[in-house]
Amino acid sequence: MKQRISYTHLQKLDAQQQNKLRELWEPQEGEYMATGDHEEMIYFLNGVQKKKSLPLLSLGQMMACLSQTGDKFSVNFSENTWEVSLDGRTFLDVELCSALFEALIAKI
Template structure:
């Protein structure tokens, strides 16, 4: 099971969505980030270039983000498919992380 999105997931965002994500993100030590196609873990906060970096959101971070946006999350699994309902819209995927990411992209 995927625990976080990948750098390729961030390429699906428009520039406006990327900037919106950056504005709402506060880097923390231990976060995974992407700078272009390069993924790395944040060891020292002063080493994070928040103008270029984007967070590789975890399942928990995506749920928290959707809740902050007033899109309460309902998650269920049926026949090997994860179903995420947030903000009146539904996303489906074999991976929970990917279904949540679809909901986050709509919220951004």
């Protein structure tokens, strides 16, 4: 199971969605980010250029962002597929990470 999104996930975002994702992000040491097509761990916060980087959100971070919207969401697993339901919409994927990310970008 993937623990966080990758640069490939971020390629699905348009410029407006990227900016919204940056607004939601508070960089922390030990997290991962993408700068261009390069993925790296944040070792020192003063080295993070938030305007040029995007977060590689973990499962927990995506769930926290979804819960902050105030909308109810649910996560279920059956028949080798993860199902994330939010606002009457359902996002399905074999990877929980991808299903949560699809729900998150639908919100932003």
